[in-house]
Amino acid sequence: MTKLHYPLVSKIFDQEDIKSGIKVLNSKNITMGKITKKFENYFKKTLGCKYSAMTNSGSSAILLILQTLINPYRKNKLKPGDEVLIPAICWSTSLWPIIQSQLKPVFVDVDKNTLNIDINDLKKKITKKTKAIMLIHVLGNCTNMSEIILIKNKYKLILIEDNCEGLGTKFNNKFLGTFGDFGAYSFYASHQISGGEGGMITCSNFEDYEIIKSLRSHGWSRELSVNKKTIFKPNKNHNKKFTFFNSGYNLRPTEVSAAISFSQFKKLRKIKKNRKNNFNKIIKILNKEIICKKNLYFFNENKNVDPCWLAFPIILKNKKINKKIFLEKLYSYGVESRPIISGDFTLQPAAKIYNLKKERHKNSRFVHNYGFFIGLSSRNIKNNQLLKIKNSFIKSFEYLNNL
Ligand SMILES: Cc1ncc(COP(=O)(O)O)c(C=O)c1O
CATH class of the missing domain: 3.90.1150.10 (Aspartate Aminotransferase, domain 1)
Structure with missing residues (x-):
């Protein structure tokens, strides 16, 4: 077998990362809990965005974002056949959640000098049915975000930043993932930081955040704001643990991957x-x-x-x-x-x-x-x-x- 001196993925965990994982194992609370919440808060403060929710992968983060866009609780939810622009150089799970949500992907060419989306081709592909852009920040580089924001505002498009490859990159001194309505991040082994597996969603709207959390965990009411003023309203039989407001998945991270990712994120x-x-x-x-x-x-x-x-x-x-x-x-x-x-x-x-x-x-x-x-x-x-x-x-x- 070939001995690789320069593999794609190098071992990145140090003793501090390993200790933080072991500490969680020793606590015997391995399912999502306090450390995940702490990491989410630290993450959103560091990046400068309003809301953040951790997931078990970057792919899950993107799936939850697309499912949020078509969710009945969302004002202006997208309809089947609405178009989402996406670069042809993309990852499989940047694309499939669009199709799995009955939306239509429209491919856009890339700029061969930056590997990122070609803004001229992007403009050409906008039709009346275009409702969103799935922007991919390729390998830590990005396109001209000022121009993207102008296009977003002009055509009133939802902007999703698949930032699974660009955690830590800044454009004009602002972190990628915080320009659009949603940012998705991956903590897979080869990425800037890792928890083995793991992901994060950032978003700028409270209702989207609430929908994301409900879809992340079975559609149940735990972790949600349930009151008369929010989208999830209590009824007289409201059971704090076993009321199901929404459809859902289980795409939560484990507390172990949150602890390791958190330890890495600080560095x-x-x-x-x-x-x-x-x-x-x-x-x-x-x-x-x-x-x-x-x-x-x-x-x-x-x-x-x-x-x-x-x-x-x-x-x-x-x-x-x-x-x-x-x-x-x-x-x-x-x-x-x-x-x-x-x-x-x-x-x-x-x-x-x-x-x-x-x-x-x-x-x-x-x-x-x-x-x-x-x-x-x-x-x-x-x-x-x-x-x-x-x-x-x-x-x-x-x-x-x-x-
Ligand atoms: C652009 C892009 N989007 C999404 C993903 C999915 O992330 P994950 O492997 O955490 O599911 C990846 C993974 O490498 C990626 O490169």
Whole structure:
């Protein structure tokens, strides 16, 4: 088996994180409780948003947001067939909750210089049926959020930020996830912070927050504001624990993943600094090699973005290079890689089964064919590790040249 010296996911938990998890286990209160609440409060205060609710994953966060948009308790709820704009370079569970909520996804191309949504194409795709944008902040970079807000306001669109890849990134000194009506975050293993699994929703409207909490836990009344002034009104038989106001799921996090994620979140500033440094060091060392500089395109953050990178994206400049063989070789020399998010999602078999492929997205197809990413650690990368990465790239190019 290949020994990877640079895997996609590196071990990120320190002793403090592990201790916080063990403390919860020792308390024997493992189901969602006080620590989750504390983390939610700290999270929303740090990011500067009104409401936050933790979930068991980023995918669950997105599902709850979409289900909230069509929920009978919501004023101006969306109707079946209403359109939601989404970039073609997206994750599966950024997309499926739209379809699972009987809404219609409309794909938008991406900008190949930033990997994020192409704002010109976005404007072209707006129709009378467009009700929302599912914006994806790709790998910690983002598009021009000032322009997105202008579009949102002009067409009165709901803005959902899938920020599962961009926790900690700021645009114009404001955290991503806090520009729209909803933000979704992931604490999966490879992300900026992790609880093994876990996610968070932030939102700006109290009623949406209440609906989210009810859907998160069976539709029951616990954790909700139940009084005459709120959307959930008590009746005379109101049972505080077993009244069901809404439909629901069980998408709660465990207290263990909340404690570990919380411990990590407190170190976000340091994590961001390290990820940024690592990102710049990898560009620098690869750019010093002519063969890499000639064949590889590297990304910088977009204008006004202070990034907390999730990973290190690369595009093969030389179209004659066989990407599959190149990446297999790179793997055999110890560097793991993967597609950028899931590539152009409209090319996936699942999209074909659901008949979602309606048009060709030139830039998304380009990123799909020539793009990939390698990992990025939250810990400072060592010089000998950088050298190994560089040598793996050089040896992979040499292999292709000798074919
Ligand atoms: C853009 C995007 N959205 C959503 C998700 C789903 O997050 P999770 O794995 O926590 O369910 C991911 C996961 O990597 C993602 O990259």
